Each structure stands twice: as structure tokens, then as C-alpha cells.
């Protein structure tokens with residue numbers, strides 16, 4: 001039986017992959033969830049149906065985070081559906097790999113817009129709209145600490161997101177709002193698998209001390225903990241959630 005405690009979460013990019021699993025985990029704990037998506041309406045509806053079938057509450061909200069009004073519309077939709085916002089999970093993100101010499105302005109700008117500007121606008125909104133004792137969790141990446149060739153725009157935007165995380169944690173601490181980042185290593189979602197050969201995926205898997213890739217559930221459990229009352233004394237941290245690969 002799902003325990004109801006009247007909390008509400010916005011999870012960006014929750015139609016697929018890690019975000020969908022985060023939405024399911026929060027909902028299983030009785031948290032009403034706004035399942036944001038850009039294009040995958042069928043998959044977002046399936047996540048909502050899954051949550052409702054288990055006794056939880058969720059609503060799918062289309063908002064393309066590349067558009068400036070997305071932050072306002074997501075908070076408006078959350079309040080209209082559930083009355084308040086307690087938790088913001090900035091999960092949606094993108095990655096295109098290329099050496100800096102081969103990177104286009106368009107690709108760089110897209111990384112900045114989705115991985116940095118959109119979470120910034122949502123955090124700014126959350127700074128005034130989140131209830132006292134709320135939670136903000138940003139999805140960074142373990143590649144921030146690796147300085148791997150080909151990852152420059154992605155790693156740079158995630159590093160900047162970590163900087164925002166540390167600063168906002170200090171700004172919102174007086175209201176008992178925690179702000180943290182979860183930084184996964186490779187996780188078996190389309191995001192990671194797309195464009196990689198089976199050999200390369202096997203190689204990356206073998207590099208992990210656990211001999212496997214992360215799963216969306218590995219990451220969702222940590223986000224859930226940070227979102228829970230047990231995570232209330234953790235703030236301004238980056239939790240590298242990767243099986244010890246770095």
C-alpha cells in the first residue's frame with residue numbers, strides 16, 4: 001500500500017531511461033509526480049499508467065525545456081495538479097560526442113541550453129516556489145572528473161551544473177532545502193547505448209569494478225534517498241553513483 005504524504009515532485013525527462021525510473025521510485029513512496037517529456041507522449045503516458053496501477057499519483061506534462069517558458073509551465077502544471085512543489089529533479093539531458101575541433105556551434109549551444117540553461121531556469125523558479133524543507137537533485141555525470149577526449153561540451157555543461165548545485169545549496173540552506181547532484185557513470189539507457197558498438201559497450205562494462213553497467217534503478221534509488229527525509233542533512237554534494245569506476 002502506497003503511503004500518502006502529500007508531497008509533489010517534478011522530474012524532467014521522465015518519459016524514458018533514468019527519469020522514468022526516478023518517477024516510479026518517488027511515486028512508490030507516495031509522492032505525486034509530474035512526468036515531464038518533450039516528444040515521447042506515449043512513453044510518458046505509460047509511465048503515468050504504471051504509477052497509477054500501483055496506487056500512485058502522476059501526471060504527464062509536455063514541455064520542451066529548450067523553450068524559455070518551460071520552467072513556468074512545469075511549475076504551473078504541478079501546482080494545478082497537486083497544489084505545491086516539494087522536489088525538483090533536473091534529469092533531462094543530452095550528449096553528442098566529438099573532439100573540440102569537430103564540434104559545431106549548434107551542438108555546443110544545444111548542450112548549454114538543455115544541460116545548463118534549462119536546469120538553471122528551473123532552479124531559479126524552485127528557489128522561490130519550493131516549499132521549505134524541499135529538495136533539488138540535479139543529474140550530473142561522472143565524466144566531469146575524467147576529462148575524456150570527445151566529451152567537452154557535455155562535461156563542461158555538467159561541471160557548470162555542479163557549480164550551480166554547490167552555490168544554490170548555500171543560498172537555500174536557511175529554508176532547509178537541500179540541493180545535490182547525482183553523477184552516474186555509464187547507465188544502460190538509449191542515451192548511453194546509441195551509436196556505440198557491442199564491443200565498445202562490452203569494453204566499458206569490463207572497466208567497471210563491478211563488471212557491469214549501471215541501471216536506471218541504481219540511480220533512482222540514490223535520487224529517492226536524497227529526496228527523502230533521511231537525506232535531509234546532505235546538501236551541496238555531488239554523489240558519484242558509478243560502482244567505483246572513478
Ligand code: NDP
Nearest residue numbers: 013015016017018037038039040065093186187189191192
Ligand atoms: P535518455 O536519453 O534515456 O532520456 C532523456 C529524457 O530527457 C527523455 O525523457 C527525453 O524526453 C527528455 N528530454 C530530452 N530532450 C528534452 C527537452 N528538450 N525537453 C524536455 N525533455 C527532454 O537519458 P538518460 O535517462 O540516460 O539520462 C538522464 C540524465 O542522466 C541526463 O541528464 C544524462 O546526462 C544523465 N546521465 C546519463 C548517463 C547514462 O549513461 N545514461 C550517465 C551519466 C549521466 P523525450 O522522450 O520526450 O525525448
